[in-house]
Amino acid sequence: MTVASQVKQTLASLKAIHAGLQQLALTSQDETAQRTFHEAMLTAEQIIAELKDRVGRLEFEEPQYHGK
Incomplete structure (x- = not known):
């Protein structure tokens, strides 16, 4: 694997x-837990x-990885 x-x-x-994490933040009843999530x-x-950004740089530097 590359x-x-x-x-x-x-x-x-x-x-x-x-x-x-987004789902947990929305559904948690505890305010502290919501904030933590x-x-x-x-x-x-x-x-x-x-x-x-890193994927973009890798694809630019190594065109054979583009779109894989």
Whole structure:
């Protein structure tokens, strides 16, 4: 498995985690838990953005990875 495909797989997993955190933040009854889930969701968003940038750089540097 190439580095690019590993990064893309990690990105997909992180997006699923983000969705789970978002759902937990919305459905939790405890205000502290809601805040904790929301903060974790925001952190995940930052990491997702960084990984998307990294995927773009990998695809630019290694055109054979584009779209895989």
